[in-house]
Amino acid sequence: MQIPLLRLQCGVNSYDWGKVGQESAAARYAATTAASDFTIEAEKPYAELWMGTHPSLPSKDVETQRTLLDMVQDNQALLSTEVSERYGSRLPFLFKVLSIRKALSIQAHPNKKLAEQLHARDPRNYPDDNHKPEMTIAITPFEGLCGFRPLAEITHFLQAIEPLRKLVGQQAANDFEQIVKGNEESEDEDVMQRNKDALRTIFTSLMESAPENIEAASNELVALAENSPASFGTLPGDVETNPANPRQLAEIITRLNGQFPHDLGLFVFFFLNFITLEPGEAMFLKADDIHAYVSGDIIECMASSDNVVRAGFTPKFKDISTLTQMLTYSYAPIEEQKLRPKDYPFTVLNATAYSSGSSSLLYDPPIEEFSVVKTDLNRTGAKATFDGIVGPSILICTRGSGSITVGHKTEEVKEGYVFFIGADAECVIQNTGSGEGEDDVFTTYKAFCELTGKEDMVNGH
Numbered sequence: 001m002q003i004p005l006l007r008l009q010c011g012v013n014s015y016d017w018g019k020v021g022q023e024s025a026a027a028r029y030a031a032t033t034a035a036s037d038f039t040i041e042a043e044k045p046y047a048e049l050w051m052g053t054h055p056s057l058p059s060k061d062v063e064t065q066r067t068l069l070d071m072v073q074d075n076q077a078l079l080s081t082e083v084s085e086r087y088g089s090r091l092p093f094l095f096k097v098l099s100i101r102k103a104l105s106i107q108a109h110p111n112k113k114l115a116e117q118l119h120a121r122d123p124r125n126y127p128d129d130n131h132k133p134e135m136t137i138a139i140t141p142f143e144g145l146c147g148f149r150p151l152a153e154i155t156h157f158l159q160a161i162e163p164l165r166k167l168v169g170q171q172a173a174n175d176f177e178q179i180v181k182g183n184e185e186s187e188d189e190d191v192m193q194r195n196k197d198a199l200r201t202i203f204t205s206l207m208e209s210a211p212e213n214i215e216a217a218s219n220e221l222v223a224l225a226e227n228s229p230a231s232f233g234t235l236p237g238d239v240e241t242n243p244a245n246p247r248q249l250a251e252i253i254t255r256l257n258g259q260f261p262h263d264l265g266l267f268v269f270f271f272l273n274f275i276t277l278e279p280g281e282a283m284f285l286k287a288d289d290i291h292a293y294v295s296g297d298i299i300e301c302m303a304s305s306d307n308v309v310r311a312g313f314t315p316k317f318k319d320i321s322t323l324t325q326m327l328t329y330s331y332a333p334i335e336e337q338k339l340r341p342k343d344y345p346f347t348v349l350n351a352t353a354y355s356s357g358s359s360s361l362l363y364d365p366p367i368e369e370f371s372v373v374k375t376d377l378n379r380t381g382a383k384a385t386f387d388g389i390v391g392p393s394i395l396i397c398t399r400g401s402g403s404i405t406v407g408h409k410t411e412e413v414k415e416g417y418v419f420f421i422g423a424d425a426e427c428v429i430q431n432t433g434s435g436e437g438e439d440d441v442f443t444t445y446k447a448f449c450e451l452t453g454k455e456d457m458v459n460g461h
């Protein structure tokens with residue numbers, strides 16, 4: 001039988017928000033294994049590298065030039081019977097590298113039930129009837145918006161930023177403040193429900209603002225950001241905003257307005273958590289979580305689906321009423337949006353790996369379609385052996401150089417190389433770098449699906 005290790009050729013999309021030319025990690029990675037007619041153009045944006053079987057941009061086996069989709073359909077043992085019975089003859093997940101220069105649309109992904117309804121009603125804008133949980137791991141410093149800010153922060157902005165208050169309306173702002181005042185931190189369920197209802201009301205009123213009002217308010221907002229950034233700040237002893245520095249807040253508003261002039265998203269910003277991730281830090285987006293990516297290079301893993309409900313920072317179809325109805329309106333500090341990795345017990349490290357502080361960390365969101373293991377092998381000779389699992393994997397190298405071995409097949413690995421590893425195959429990776437200095441780390445991310453029977457707590461219910 002053929003050894004289940006395939007080097008993949010992966011395509012890169014050229015959306016307008018992508019980083020340009022060599023700046024784009026997605027483009028550089030794609031170029032390492034590209035078709036012969038691919039060269040990185042200096043002025044062109046490159047947004048997303050796609051690794052998987054999605055028919056819109058399917059990865060290919062380098063050796064035979066067959067699509068991975070074709071190969072797993074032909075040989076379902078590559079996926080495992082369990083996975084192919086449950087998800088059909090394709091990968092349950094789509095693995096990507098995103099290189100973000102300009103904000104992506106403010107969006108949320110429907111849960112399974114809503115996805116079915118939207119798809120039945122409007123199949124053109126909602127092409128799938130599936131949910132789309134997403135996980136993001138930063139490869140370079142990342143900025144994004146995710147979930148609603150703690151209520152005290154929202155109240156602060158409503159009071160400090162006059163154009164925001166005008167846009168939502170004086171009455172709506174007063175009503176909101178009256179309900180949440182003194183109850184911002186309450187953990188009483190009835191109180192929290194009242195807070196969420198109040199948040200839904202004021203947020204919906206913002207989202208339904210008339211275009212001419214948005215334009216007038218955004219002119220005022222940008223003038224404030226440019227001329228008196230201090231007005232974005234809080235007084236000593238008052239609530240801390242995120243970011244805490246008013247100049248930084250004002251800078252983000254100015255930058256976003258440069259990307260999307262007069263966009264409603266400029267005001268949505270004051271309702272959502274601003275989140276920054278350092279390389280290796282992650283966040284998981286549950287169904288119905290509002291979010292937007294602002295900048296950075298990231299690894300993204302998602303269930304294989306294309307359902308997005310958008311409302312701002314986008315020229316695409318917007319569906320504000322669906323968005324405002326579907327959100328959960330949970331509000332929490334950003335620390336609660338992050339997904340902390342834990343040690344992955346199914347990797348064995350050799351002595352060199354141990355002594356150099358190498359690690360294999362598992363990012364395990366509460367869904368069954370995917371998990372990701374990040375492995376750092378810190379010195380030449382450091383080696384990690386992954387147990388075979390009952391499901392498929394895709395591995396990408398983001399740093400350093402090494403080798404990958406399955407059975408008696410060994411392949412060289414460099415930054416940007418992507419491999420498919422079939423079900424049940426034990427896989428060994430090794431750092432083969434020059435061994436000089438601290439820059440010799442060999443880093444890989446391995447996305448996989450293994451059906452362990454863990455409940456689909458978040459999205460399925």
Ligand SMILES: [Zn+2]
Nearest residue numbers: 107109134291
């Ligand atoms: Zn998303």
